[in-house]
Amino acid sequence: MKISAQLAVWLCAVFGLVCLGAALTALSGGAALTDPAEREASFGYAAFYGFLTLIAAVFGALSWLMSRGKFGPTE
Secondary structure (H helix, E strand, O other), rough: OOHHHHHHHHHHHHHHHHHHHHHHHHHHOOOOOOOHHHHHHHHHHHHHHHHHHHHHHHHHHHHHHHOOOOOOOOO
């Protein structure tokens, strides 16, 4: 299955926003937990989803650059 670079930009943006929402939810919920193990797990989930947000942003930026022809001539 082939997708265009422009579609990849939008898909990365949607995926990044979903992951950012999950990370913020895990961070905000971590303060209300009383068990230290659950609090650490919540912060671990937040870090993981924050990492996925960063990956989506990088691949979205690369797709945007490819769609603009910054890595070579567009066909």
